Amino acid sequence: MRAVIALPFLWLAVFFLLPFVLVLAIAFGINAPDSAPPVELGWNLGNFKLLFTDDLYVAAWLSSLRIAATSMLAALLLGYPMAYAIVRARPERRPILLMLVVLPFWTSFLIRVYAWMGLLAENGILNQVLRWSGLDAHPGTILGTEWAVHLGIVYGYLPFMVLPLYATLEKLDWSLLEAAADLGATPIERFLTVTLPLSRPGIVAGCLMVFIPAVGEFVIPDLLGGTGTLMIGKVLWDEFFTNADWPIASAVAICLLVLLVGPIALFQRQQAKSLERP
Amino acid sequence: MAGRARFAFTVLCFAYAFLYLPIALVIVYSFNASRLVTVWAGFSLHWWQALLHNEAMLSAAWLSLRIALVSATLSALLGLAAGYVLARVGRFPGRTLFGSLVIAPMVMPEVVMGISMLLLFVGSQQVLGGPDRGFLTIVVAHTTFSLSFVAIVIQARLADFDRSLEEAAMDLGATPWSTFRTITLPLIAPAIGSGWLLAFTLSLDDLIMTQFVAGAATQTLPMRVYSSVRLGVDPQINVLATLIVAVAAAALAVSARLTRRR
Numbered sequence: 001m002r003a004v005i006a007l008p009f010l011w012l013a014v015f016f017l018l019p020f021v022l023v024l025a026i027a028f029g030i031n032a033p034d035s036a037p038p039v040e041l042g043w044n045l046g047n048f049k050l051l052f053t054d055d056l057y058v059a060a061w062l063s064s065l066r067i068a069a070t071s072m073l074a075a076l077l078l079g080y081p082m083a084y085a086i087v088r089a090r091p092e093r094r095p096i097l098l099m100l101v102v103l104p105f106w107t108s109f110l111i112r113v114y115a116w117m118g119l120l121a122e123n124g125i126l127n128q129v130l131r132w133s134g135l136d137a138h139p140g141t142i143l144g145t146e147w148a149v150h151l152g153i154v155y156g157y158l159p160f161m162v163l164p165l166y167a168t169l170e171k172l173d174w175s176l177l178e179a180a181a182d183l184g185a186t187p188i189e190r191f192l193t194v195t196l197p198l199s200r201p202g203i204v205a206g207c208l209m210v211f212i213p214a215v216g217e218f219v220i221p222d223l224l225g226g227t228g229t230l231m232i233g234k235v236l237w238d239e240f241f242t243n244a245d246w247p248i249a250s251a252v253a254i255c256l257l258v259l260l261v262g263p264i265a266l267f268q269r270q271q272a273k274s275l276e277r278p
Numbered sequence: 279m280a281g282r283a284r285f286a287f288t289v290l291c292f293a294y295a296f297l298y299l300p301i302a303l304v305i306v307y308s309f310n311a312s313r314l315v316t317v318w319a320g321f322s323l324h325w326w327q328a329l330l331h332n333e334a335m336l337s338a339a340w341l342s343l344r345i346a347l348v349s350a351t352l353s354a355l356l357g358l359a360a361g362y363v364l365a366r367v368g369r370f371p372g373r374t375l376f377g378s379l380v381i382a383p384m385v386m387p388e389v390v391m392g393i394s395m396l397l398l399f400v401g402s403q404q405v406l407g408g409p410d411r412g413f414l415t416i417v418v419a420h421t422t423f424s425l426s427f428v429a430i431v432i433q434a435r436l437a438d439f440d441r442s443l444e445e446a447a448m449d450l451g452a453t454p455w456s457t458f459r460t461i462t463l464p465l466i467a468p469a470i471g472s473g474w475l476l477a478f479t480l481s482l483d484d485l486i487m488t489q490f491v492a493g494a495a496t497q498t499l500p501m502r503v504y505s506s507v508r509l510g511v512d513p514q515i516n517v518l519a520t521l522i523v524a525v526a527a528a529a530l531a532v533s534a535r536l537t538r539r540r
Contacts, residue, residue, distance in 0.1 A: 001367070001454065004359045004362065004363060005359075005363050005367065005370060005376070007356060007359050008356045008357075008359045008360035008363070008376075008380070008425065008429070009372070009376055009379070011356055011421075011422070011425070012360075012376075012379040012380065012383075012422070012425075013379070015395070015398065015418060015419075015421075015422045016379060016382070016383060016391075016422055017379060018398060019391075019394030019395055019397060019398040020394055022394065022397040022398055022401055023390075023393060023394045023397055026397055037400050037404075078293060078296070081289045081293075082289060082290065082293045084286070084289075085285075085286035085287075085289045085290050085293075086290070088282070088286050089286065089290075095534070097290065099530060099534060100294060100297070100298075101297070102530065103526060103527060103530055104297055104298075104301065106479050106526040106527075106529060106530050107301070107519075107522050107523050107526040108482075108483045108500070108503075108519070108522050109483055109485075110483065110485055110500055110503055110504060110507070111304070111503070111515070111518070111519040111522060112300070112301070114304070114503075114507045114511075114515060114519070115300035115301055115303065115304045115519070116300055117507065117510075117511055118303065118304065118307065118511045119300055119303065121511070123314075123317075125303060155296070155297075155300070158293075158296075158297065208385065209385060212385040212386075212387070213385060213387055213388070215387065216387025216388070216389050216390060217387070218388070218389055218486055219485065219486070219504075222508075223507065223508070233387060233389045236389045236390075236393065237389060240393060240490075241489075246397075249393055250393060250397070253389070253390045253393050253394065256387060256389075256390055257390055260385075260386075260387070264382060264385055264386070265378075267381070267385055268377070268378055268381045268382070271381055271430075272377060272381075
């Protein structure tokens with residue numbers, strides 16, 4: 001039994017926990033382009049100072065949080081009615097409806113983002129339809145804007161929103177709604193006072209599963225956002241791969257981690273609670 | 279009631295159109311004769327032939343498949359152990375930390391995990407002289423985040439069925455190991471299967487962590503796809519997408535059958 005605990009514990013300690021110590025150490029280092037690896041260890045607070053004073057970084061932090069938050073809300077507004085409709089569907093239809101939500105997740109994330117490139121480009125399918133149908137002769141281009149990034153995040157992470165919502169709504173005791181109706185509550189009152197409060201665990205879990213990865217998202221802003229969209233995941237990537245500045249990239253990673261520690265802890269509590277309930 | 283049913287139907291139609299229209303268009307345009315992915319110039323298998331003769335893409339796909347096989351198997355084993363511990367072992371020193379470590383990789387931004395993994399491998403190269411970056415480091419990186427997903431699947435399955443069967447076996451004198459082998463394992467075998475498939479898919483699709491830990495000489499399939507689509511839309515990628523969707527649909531059907539058969 002000890003080995004069963006020790007094996008995954010050790011693996012995660014060595015390959016997940018220990019690396020963060022290294023990131024922290026490098027984040028205080030100095031960029032040394034001529035040595036390999038390009039870092040000089042030290043006690044240098046300059047990297048962190050830069051992250052909070054440089055306009056570019058501050059803008060990237062703020063727009064990452066804003067884009068992740070609005071995309072999360074959009075995913076909730078689309079995902080909630082979807083999960084609700086699946087729960088209310090006939091029992092024999094539910095597995096296939098759920099499977100259709102999960103299927104895109106099993107295909108490639110990269111390819112699903114790519115699909116939107118062809119749709120949203122200047123000469124893309126959407127604009128061609130708009131021109132051909134006469135709705136808009138000179139449509140603007142969505143690709144390369146923040147709109148495209150929002151769309152990509154909602155599209156990419158929708159399954160993560162729908163599944164926890166479905167799991168919560170499925171366990172909902174519908175007789176409570178009938179009781180509320182018998183007592184004279186209107187449909188909107190029933191939704192606001194019974195359904196919505198009871199589906200809170202699903203809402204919290206779904207929102208966190210969209211928000212947390214979206215803040216650090218790289219592929220979507222890179223492929224759909226163009227040069228105009230600043231997001232912190234892309235900044236980290238560029239500092240590392242383009243500028244080969246490991247200390248700054250590490251400092252960005254540490255700040256991202258500190259920023260997300262609260263939401264991640266909340267997610268873990270929610271997850272533990274939902275699994276311990278019989 | 280009819281109004282509500284119509285509302286649900288409309289919501290689902292809209293949502294599934296949103297989910298599937300982009301994928302459907304990618305598939306349709308893989309049969310396009312034109313190089314321009316946005317202009318339809320008639321039906322053609324040209325890009326299918328081009329992809330099948332694209333050596334660089336094929337060797338990248340083969341490498342990705344091998345990495346996915348190894349890392350999915352490792353993740354299944356480690357995830358099984360972790361999920362079992364979370365569901366069945368109540369108290370041991372460090373249990374809270376253990377729980378956090380298992381769940382955190384699921385939501386951790388990939389750029390953060392990528393850079394931290396790379397620094398670990400660079401550090402071990404400095405101190406221990408290895409391993410070289412490539413197949414092995416990618417497998418380790420993929421296993422580290424996939425094992426969380428497997429553990430959650432296993433834990434959920436174990437939480438689902440009641441423990442009295444296991445307790446009965448133990449009361450009748452079975453050792454913990456033989457109880458696990460004869461009672462628990464057969465019951466959760468479908469969950470292990472779908473956990474393995476999930477880990478396999480995650481590995482096959484991973485770009486960000488791979489890019490960090492791959493080293494200069496190694497190119498996996500997502501790395502190739504990424505460097506190609508960065509330059510714009512490419513019909514060969516549409517063909518690849520069509521193949522991936524077909525395989526994913528088949529895998530999901532198999533996995534659904536596995537889980538349904540109890």
